[in-house]
Amino acid sequence: MAKSPEEEHPQKAFGWAAKDSSGLLSPFHFSRRETGDGDVTIKILYCGVCHSDLHNVKNEWGFTMYPVVPGHEIVGTVTKTGKNVKKFKVGDRVGVGVLVDSCKRCESCQQDLENYCPQMILTYNSYSQDGTKTYGGYSDIVVVDEHYVLRFPENLPPAAGAPLLCAGITVYSPMKYYGMTEPGKHLGVAGLGGLGHVAVKIGKAFGLKVTVISTSPKKEEEAVNRLGADSFLVSSDPAKMKAAINTMDYIIDTVSAVHPLAPLISLLKLNGKLITVGLPEKPLELPIFPLVLGRKLVGGSDVGGIKETQEMLDFCAKHGITADIELIKMGDINTAMERLAKSDVKYRFVIDVANSLSQ
Numbered sequence: 312m313a314k315s316p317e318e319e320h321p322q323k324a325f326g327w328a329a330k331d332s333s334g335l336l337s338p339f340h341f342s343r344r345e346t347g348d349g350d351v352t353i354k355i356l357y358c359g360v361c362h363s364d365l366h367n368v369k370n371e372w373g374f375t376m377y378p379v380v381p382g383h384e385i386v387g388t389v390t391k392t393g394k395n396v397k398k399f400k401v402g403d404r405v406g407v408g409v410l411v412d413s414c415k416r417c418e419s420c421q422q423d424l425e426n427y428c429p430q431m432i433l434t435y436n437s438y439s440q441d442g443t444k445t446y447g448g449y450s451d452i453v454v455v456d457e458h459y460v461l462r463f464p465e466n467l468p469p470a471a472g473a474p475l476l477c478a479g480i481t482v483y484s485p486m487k488y489y490g491m492t493e494p495g496k497h498l499g500v501a502g503l504g505g506l507g508h509v510a511v512k513i514g515k516a517f518g519l520k521v522t523v524i525s526t527s528p529k530k531e532e533e534a535v536n537r538l539g540a541d542s543f544l545v546s547s548d549p550a551k552m553k554a555a556i557n558t559m560d561y562i563i564d565t566v567s568a569v570h571p572l573a574p575l576i577s578l579l580k581l582n583g584k585l586i587t588v589g590l591p592e593k594p595l596e597l598p599i600f601p602l603v604l605g606r607k608l609v610g611g612s613d614v615g616g617i618k619e620t621q622e623m624l625d626f627c628a629k630h631g632i633t634a635d636i637e638l639i640k641m642g643d644i645n646t647a648m649e650r651l652a653k654s655d656v657k658y659r660f661v662i663d664v665a666n667s668l669s670q
């Protein structure tokens with residue numbers, strides 16, 4: 312008979328899990344594998360709350376395996392190292408993002424693109440190589456192969472830096488890959504949530520002119536005065552949207568729900584690029600005429616490889632980029648999820664795991 316999550320492994324673990332598609336999280340006892348020769352065991356300090364966690368706990372993508380312990384923006388401290396571990400020692404401040412394993416042999420892995428490995432293993436809602444389920448960072452400890460663990464720069468504050476491990480790399484990687492970094496070019500950021508607000512900051516650090524395209528007029532003041540955007544467009548304002556047609560070189564679309572692409576494509580100049588990173592639960596409609604007539608490109612991107620994630624963390628540390636966060640207790644997670652569903656967060660919830668997770 313299969314062992315229960317609590318008995319599968321030798322290291323006791325505790326976290327909060329959703330048990331069904333109501334998405335409600337509650338305390339959950341489980342276990343973590345023994346620290347293998349190439350593994351580090353990490354005491355989790357902070358974990359960001361990504362909209363993907365919300366999609367997952369509510370089974371909006373249709374592949375959630377309950378119980379699910381979400382969380383893939385993890386910052387913690389190394390407490391144990393296996394005998395072959397070279398990168399880390401006990402006491403090091405480290406990060407874990409969206410993936411915890413991959414095959415290490417395929418074309419993607421060989422190019423430091425583990426995030427596109429067909430056998431990539433996600434931090435939660437996935438199966439480890441030993442056949443047991445992975446559980447994420449809304450929990451006390453995690454055991455990870457050192458290759459998938461990031462050095463967390465000393466001058467990055469751990470709570471506000473945690474969201475970089477998913478939100479940060481998810482916008483940084485396409486900006487690099489699609490050549491969206493030429494100073495002076497105009498970047499549109501659709502959706503001012505966790506990903507979007509970090510995209511504004513990274514875009515400014517690359518020297519871009521940044522315009523936020525939002526459904527929330529109340530975010531304008533902060534977008535410009537606090538986050539550093541150059542301008543702000545409310546997508547429901549036809550006059551302003553019309554005036555902005557043909558003005559943008561690139562757009563990063565971080566919107567989490569089904570939305571029309573035509574208005575965004577119309578904002579792009581000739582040869583403009585619309586890169587979608589948001590993952591709405593249903594397909595979007597793609598109008599072909601404006602793409603063809605303006606030689607425009609629509610692309611996608613999925614987080615980033617480990618090497619690039621380290622590069623992004625170091626870049627953010629150098630430029631003083633962190634997320635704007637609301638620090639919450641573990642027990643506040645269900646309210647936080649309700650607010651996240653309504654785009655009511657400035658701009659990322661981060662759970663103070665070590666100080667609020669008690670059994």
Ligand SMILES: NC(=O)c1ccc[n+]([C@@H]2O[C@H](COP(=O)([O-])OP(=O)(O)OC[C@H]3O[C@@H](n4cnc5c(N)ncnc54)[C@H](OP(=O)(O)O)[C@@H]3O)[C@@H](O)[C@H]2O)c1
Nearest residue numbers: 362363502503504505506525526527567568589590613614
């Ligand atoms: N590709 C990847 O690797 C990757 C990685 C992480 C996350 N994601 C996905 O990216 C999406 C965003 O994640 P997040 O954590 O940034 O979410 P978030 O904090 O909830 O931000 C999403 C933003 O989208 C806008 N929005 C929400 N509903 C909308 C609607 N019906 N129409 C138009 N705009 C709407 C809101 O911005 P305004 O209020 O400004 O309109 C909201 O703040 C999610 O789908 C997530 O699963 C993908």
Ligand SMILES: [Zn+2]
Nearest residue numbers: 361363477478
């Ligand atoms: Zn995420």
Ligand SMILES: [Zn+2]
Nearest residue numbers: 414417420428
């Ligand atoms: Zn691979």
